[in-house]
Amino acid sequence: MSGRPAVAIASLVSLLAAGCGSGGTGSENALPGTEEYLSSPCPEVAVKPSGTEFTYWSMWTKDEPQGKVLQHAFDCFKEKAGVTVNVQWLGRKLLTQNVAPALNTDNVPDLIDQDISQIKAAVVEPGGTQGLDDVLSMKVGEGDRTVADVIPAAYYDIPQNKDKDGKIFVVPYEVLSNAWWYDKDQVTNFTPPKTFDELFAAFDRSKQAGRAAIAHDGDINFYNAYYFTQLATRYVGPGGLVKAAEDRTGELWRTEPGLLKSAQIVERIAKGGYLIDGWDAAKFPQIQQRWADGEADFLFVGSWGPSETREYLTKQGSDKKINYGSFQFPMPEGATYDIVEQLPIGFAVTAKADHAEPAKAFIAYFLNKELLRGIPTVADNITPRPDLDVPDDLKDVKAALDDPQKAHNLFMDGLDGLFGGTYVDNVFYPADNDLLSGKITAQEFVDRMATGTAEYWRVHG
Amino acid sequence: MVDLATPVAAGTGRSRAATGSPGAHAARRRRLFWPFVLPALVLYVVFLVLPTVATVVLSFSSWAGAGDTPDFNGLQQYRRMFASPSFQYSFVNTLIYVLVGGIGTFVLAFLFTMVLRDLRGNRMIRAILFFPNIVAPVALGMFLGFVFKFQPSGQGLANVLLEAVGIGPVKFLQAEHVTWVVMGALIWAGAGFYITILMAAVDRIPPDLYEDAELAGASPWQKFRHVTLPLTWDVVGVAGVLWTIGAIKIFELVFVLAGPGTYSPPIRSWTLGIYVFDRSFGTVGAPEYGAACACAVVMIVLVSVLVLALRRLMRREAIRY
Numbered sequence: 053m054s055g056r057p058a059v060a061i062a063s064l065v066s067l068l069a070a071g072c073g074s075g076g077t078g079s080e081n082a083l084p085g086t087e088e089y090l091s092s093p094c095p096e097v098a099v100k101p102s103g104t105e106f107t108y109w110s111m112w113t114k115d116e117p118q119g120k121v122l123q124h125a126f127d128c129f130k131e132k133a134g135v136t137v138n139v140q141w142l143g144r145k146l147l148t149q150n151v152a153p154a155l156n157t158d159n160v161p162d163l164i165d166q167d168i169s170q171i172k173a174a175v176v177e178p179g180g181t182q183g184l185d186d187v188l189s190m191k192v193g194e195g196d197r198t199v200a201d202v203i204p205a206a207y208y209d210i211p212q213n214k215d216k217d218g219k220i221f222v223v224p225y226e227v228l229s230n231a232w233w234y235d236k237d238q239v240t241n242f243t244p245p246k247t248f249d250e251l252f253a254a255f256d257r258s259k260q261a262g263r264a265a266i267a268h269d270g271d272i273n274f275y276n277a278y279y280f281t282q283l284a285t286r287y288v289g290p291g292g293l294v295k296a297a298e299d300r301t302g303e304l305w306r307t308e309p310g311l312l313k314s315a316q317i318v319e320r321i322a323k324g325g326y327l328i329d330g331w332d333a334a335k336f337p338q339i340q341q342r343w344a345d346g347e348a349d350f351l352f353v354g355s356w357g358p359s360e361t362r363e364y365l366t367k368q369g370s371d372k373k374i375n376y377g378s379f380q381f382p383m384p385e386g387a388t389y390d391i392v393e394q395l396p397i398g399f400a401v402t403a404k405a406d407h408a409e410p411a412k413a414f415i416a417y418f419l420n421k422e423l424l425r426g427i428p429t430v431a432d433n434i435t436p437r438p439d440l441d442v443p444d445d446l447k448d449v450k451a452a453l454d455d456p457q458k459a460h461n462l463f464m465d466g467l468d469g470l471f472g473g474t475y476v477d478n479v480f481y482p483a484d485n486d487l488l489s490g491k492i493t494a495q496e497f498v499d500r501m502a503t504g505t506a507e508y509w510r511v512h513g
Numbered sequence: 514m515v516d517l518a519t520p521v522a523a524g525t526g527r528s529r530a531a532t533g534s535p536g537a538h539a540a541r542r543r544r545l546f547w548p549f550v551l552p553a554l555v556l557y558v559v560f561l562v563l564p565t566v567a568t569v570v571l572s573f574s575s576w577a578g579a580g581d582t583p584d585f586n587g588l589q590q591y592r593r594m595f596a597s598p599s600f601q602y603s604f605v606n607t608l609i610y611v612l613v614g615g616i617g618t619f620v621l622a623f624l625f626t627m628v629l630r631d632l633r634g635n636r637m638i639r640a641i642l643f644f645p646n647i648v649a650p651v652a653l654g655m656f657l658g659f660v661f662k663f664q665p666s667g668q669g670l671a672n673v674l675l676e677a678v679g680i681g682p683v684k685f686l687q688a689e690h691v692t693w694v695v696m697g698a699l700i701w702a703g704a705g706f707y708i709t710i711l712m713a714a715v716d717r718i719p720p721d722l723y724e725d726a727e728l729a730g731a732s733p734w735q736k737f738r739h740v741t742l743p744l745t746w747d748v749v750g751v752a753g754v755l756w757t758i759g760a761i762k763i764f765e766l767v768f769v770l771a772g773p774g775t776y777s778p779p780i781r782s783w784t785l786g787i788y789v790f791d792r793s794f795g796t797v798g799a800p801e802y803g804a805a806c807a808c809a810v811v812m813i814v815l816v817s818v819l820v821l822a823l824r825r826l827m828r829r830e831a832i833r834y
Binding site for chain 1: 576578579580581588592593597598599636658662663664666684685686687688690745771772773774775776777778779780781792794795796797798799800801806
């Protein structure tokens with residue numbers, strides 16, 4: 053019972069927080085193209101379903117930009133296909149608070165959405181979704197082009213998006229990624245570093261200029277994890293961290309040299325005094341706001357960084373405009389996997405859905421260029437389609453995602469969704485937090501991970 | 514319920530029922546016993562007893578509550594729970610809140626009862642001391658997040674005050690310190706409530722006892738030790754039980770102050786309440802109701818043990834006055 057208020061707060065705050073970059077939520081923050089998009093004519097449907105309605109439970113709220121974009125698409129679907137969509141705008145916590153309990157009943161939604169990690173952990177594991185491979189061959193309403201033609205496979209054909217039968221369960225329509233952010237007007241004469249020495253040289257220049265190098269909200273465990281996991285997956289490749297977590301003896305943490313090397317770089321960040329004073333004693337989003345105020349030069353967060361910090365400055369009534377620049381982590385020495393992290397957000401259809409057919413037809417319809425362009429235009433976010441406009445601030449991130457040389461990997465290698473989060477909570481986060489705050493050395497970190505992992509598996513069998 | 518039950522337990526009415534008078538009255542009351550008791554009993558059983566039993570039963574299972582059926586696996590949840598650092602932190606922190614927080618709150622409350630009685634405007638002071646109780650703990654937590662802010666370019670109120678008296682700023686919300694910040698907040702917020710209860714008891718003490726003590730030259734401490742405490746002992750016991758129950762389910766303040774408010778805070782600041790929440794709704798994955806139930810059972814046992822121990826400790830001959 054005592055959980056209730058916190059849940060309310062949690063869902064409230066999660067609109068702003070790391071769950072997703074939603075951009076402004078009120079009309080005062082609406083982007084210039086919003087009106088034009090919402091009044092634009094509806095594209096024709098290519099797949100006309102026989103069903104006339106379906107139910108959709110949404111991770112967005114009605115007034116969020118994504119909510120408006122989806123509502124426009126629903127209106128179009130009604131107009132062109134005659135299908136009524138019964139929407140419930142539930143917000144980010146819908147999977148654990150609404151969908152999972154509903155799966156015990158016969159009153160389930162047909163269509164749901166969230167990021168791949170969360171849908172997998174909360175709904176797919178207990179067998180709540182159905183395969184969506186058939187959607188890939190559906191036409192999106194642009195001649196003969198199908199879903200598979202317009203969405204590159206790297207966004208959905210990944211191990212974390214497969215159910216027990218090897219079928220995909222999410223068709224993505226928005227993608228989150230992450231990057232180092234800086235204000236081009238503050239950090240001048242700067243070119244994105246190619247090596248870690250160049251990166252640290254840039255950090256040192258910030259310190260010499262009397263500013264902090266890195267702003268970082270240290271009260272979010274998985275923000276703290278980004279540094280290590282970004283680096284480690286460049287050594288061990290996609291799935292490599294999960295393998296280390298699943299090693300029953302824990303010895304992989306000691307025998308895989310890339311893990312120690314990654315930890316050594318994090319130790320260098322921790323002990324070099326690069327993190328802004330107070331990063332470990334603040335409440336999110338205080339520190340990223342200090343970055344927005346110019347107290348630090350660099351900030352590593354997701355692609356929601358610009359929209360959150362811009363919204364903060366707007367609400368402060370500040371005249372300051374940040375000229376957002378971004379870059380990916382350089383390749384550490386000896387690493388072989390050029391990683392760009394992604395978190396696709398998309399639709400899933402429940403296993404018990406009564407109206408799966410119109411729901412699937414809608415998934416294909418929403419990926420039509422004319423509808424999907426609402427995500428960058430109205431919601432200031434990235435889509436998986438390579439041929440849509442990209443918000444200016446996110447152009448570098450999108451370029452990294454579209455770069456064929458880079459391997460896509462899920463945020464944190466999907467470590468946070470493993471085993472109900474118990475592994476990260478009990479083993480990884482405490483050690484990683486201590487590493488980032490300089491309490492332990494890189495060697496102590498891998499030792500702790502090795503013994504911690506072995507102990508975890510001794511208990512969990 | 515006691516009144517209704519009395520005639521049944523006494524069993525006197527049966528033979529006299531036919532003759533009218535008190536017996537008939539008792540019989541009527543007996544006939545009305547079940548119609549009156551049943552609705553309350555049914556509600557109590559359905560909404561309290563059965564969920565509690567279900568909690569105990571489910572604690573021996575693994576269940577996501579998402580269309581799957583509970584998989585009964587004996588003591589596995591308990592084994593895993595007792596071995597996990599997150600539970601160990603939760604358990605120890607909860608005990609710290611109950612014991613240290615309890616001692617702190619009651620010491621503060623006693624101090625006030627010593628001086629408040631003799632103060633002019635004490636009713637007003639009592640009302641003010643009670644104020645933190647009317648604020649929801651979540652709001653309080655978010656507010657204190659600003660008060661305890663550490664930011665060299667613009668400190669929170671607490672650090673501004675510390676700097677004003679020449680002590681440097683403190684990183685209050687660091688993971689190592691946050692338990693003690695929450696403790697301070699709890700004592701600050703909770704003391705007013707217990708002062709109100711204790712002062713209500715103090716008000717019932719005949720003033721001549723204090724006058725007598727004063728004539729004998731007693732100090733405030735002696736008056737407290739020999740008059741106030743013995744005469745409010747039973748109320749102190751009840752207040753202690755209330756505190757224990759309240760402290761074991763501490764959740765919101767820690768959740769909001771120790772973490773970002775969106776996700777669970779680092780495990781070193783967890784309480785049993787957070788553990789239960791995290792296993793039910795806090796993960797990105799499917800809920801683990803079995804694990805949550807196991808911890809809930811531990812909470813029930815802990816409350817029972819602590820309350821029994823407290824009552825035993827507080828047992829005295831009641832002083833009548």
